Amino acid sequence: xxxxxxxxxxxxxxxxxxxxxxxxxxxxxxxxxxxxxxxxxxxxxxxxxxxxxxxxxxxxxxxxxxxxxxxxxxxxxxxxxxxxxxxxxxxxxxxxxxxxxxxxxxxxxxxxxxxxxxxxxxxxxxxxxxxxxxxxxxxxxxxxxxxxxxxxxxxxxxxxxxxxxxxxxxxxxxxxxxxxxxxxxxxxxxxxxxxxxxxxxxxxxxxxxxxxxxxxxxxxxxxxxxxxxxxxxxxxxxxxxxxxxxxxxx
Numbered sequence: 001x002x003x004x005x006x007x008x009x010x011x012x013x014x015x016x017x018x019x020x021x022x023x024x025x026x027x028x029x030x031x032x033x034x035x036x037x038x039x040x041x042x043x044x045x046x047x048x049x050x051x052x053x054x055x056x057x058x059x060x061x062x063x064x065x066x067x068x069x070x071x072x073x074x075x076x077x078x079x080x081x082x083x084x085x086x087x088x089x090x091x092x093x094x095x096x097x098x099x100x101x102x103x104x105x106x107x108x109x110x111x112x113x114x115x116x117x118x119x120x121x122x123x124x125x126x127x128x129x130x131x132x133x134x135x136x137x138x139x140x141x142x143x144x145x146x147x148x149x150x151x152x153x154x155x156x157x158x159x160x161x162x163x164x165x166x167x168x169x170x171x172x173x174x175x176x177x178x179x180x181x182x183x184x185x186x187x188x189x190x191x192x193x194x195x196x197x198x199x200x201x202x203x204x205x206x207x208x209x210x211x212x213x214x215x216x217x218x219x220x221x222x223x224x225x226x227x228x229x230x231x232x233x234x235x236x237x238x239x240x241x242x243x244x245x246x247x248x249x250x
Contacts (some may be wrong), residue, residue, distance in 0.1 A: 004202075006070055007147060007187040013062035014127040019104040020121040021055035026112070041100040044115065048096045050070060050090060052122045056086035059127035067134045067190065074192045075140060082137065084129035086155050087122040095122075117182040125180050131188040135167075142192045143167055149185040150201045152243045153229040157186050162207030165191045210234055211243060 034040050055106050064081035071079050087095075099114035135144045143165040148157055178187070187197060214233040215225065223229050235242055 001074065002070055002191065004150065004200040006066075007189060007199070010063065010066045010127070010131075011149070011185060011187055013066065014059045014124050016125045017055045017059040017062060017127070020058075021117045021119050021123055024051055024055075025115060028087075029112060029115075030065065034103060035112075036180060037100070037103040040062065040103055045093050045096040048119060049092045051119060052087050052092055055119075056123045056126040059123045060084055060086070060130040063127040063130035064134065066227070067131050070190065071138070071142075073194070074190075074195060079138065081134045081249060084126055084133045084175055086126040092122070100145060110208040121180060121182050121184070123220055124184070127186050128180065128186075131190065132167075134189045135188075135190050137205070138190075140192055142190045142197065144188050144190045145197075145202075145204065146186050147189045147202050151185075152241075153184070154181070154185055155234040155242050156181070156227070157184060158207045158234070158242065159211050159227065159231060161202070162204050162211050164204040164208075165189075165197050188245075210238055 020234075025047065029044075032040055032043060044119035046070055056133045067081045068079055095118045096115070099118050100111050102108075102110040102114070131146060135142050144165075144167050145163070145165040146157065150159050153161065189202075191197060211230065213236065214230050214237055217237065218225060218230050218233050
C-alpha cells in the first residue's frame with residue numbers, strides 16, 4: 001500500500017524541482033530591468049514558459065519513477081510510466097500577465113511572490129498529474145485518492161479527500177475537480193486491489209461527515225448547492241479543521 005512515508009518522499013521530490021525553478025526565476029529577475037513594466041512582463045512570460053517546461057518535466061519524471069517504484073512494491077513486475085503534460089503556453093502567458101500586474105504600480109515584491117507561487121503550482125501539478133495519468137494507464141486498474149498533508153488542508157481539498165479511493169482515471173475523477181491551488185501540498189495516492197486503504201493521518205470518513213453537514217446546512221438555508229458554497233460553509237462550521245480558505249486557481 002502507499003504509505004505516508006511514500007507520499008512525503010514524492011512531495012520532497014516535487015518540492016525540490018519547484019525550489020530550483022523559483023531559484024532560477026529569482027536570479028533572472030535580479031538581472032531584469034523592472035522599471036519598464038511592459039518589457040519586463042514580456043521577458044518574464046518567456047522565462048516562465050521555459051522554466052515551467054524544464055522543471056515541470058523534472059517533477060513529472062520524479063513522479064513517474066516514484067509511481068514505478070510504488071507499483072513494483074505493491075504488485076511486482078515492471079511498468080513504464082509516462083509523463084503528464086505541463087501547463088500550456090496560453091495558460092503560462094495568462095498567469096504571467098496577471099502576476100506581473102503589480103509591476104505597473106511599482107510593486108516588485110508582490111510580482112515576485114505571485115510568480116513564485118504560480119510557477120510552483122504549475123510544477124507540482126505536473127508531477128501530481130503524472131501519478132494520476134499512470135493510474136489510468138495501468139492495466140491492473142488501481143484507484144487513487146487525494147490525500148492532504150499531515151499538517152492539514154483547505155476545505156476545497158478536504159471535499160475531494162473525503163471521497164476516498166474512488167477515482168480510477170482522469171476521466172472518472174473529473175479533471176476540473178482536481179485542480180490545485182497555490183501552496184497546495186495534497187498528494188495523489190494510488191491503491192491496487194487487495195491493499196489496505198489506511199494511510200496515517202488520512203481520515204476520509206471524517207472529511208465526508210464535515211462535507212455532508214455543510215451540504216445539509218447549505219440546502220436548509222436555500223443557498224446554491226455548488227462546491228464553492230459548500231466549502232465556504234465547511235469553513236464557517238468548523239474553522240479549526242482547515243488551514244486556510246484557498247480554492248483552486250482558474
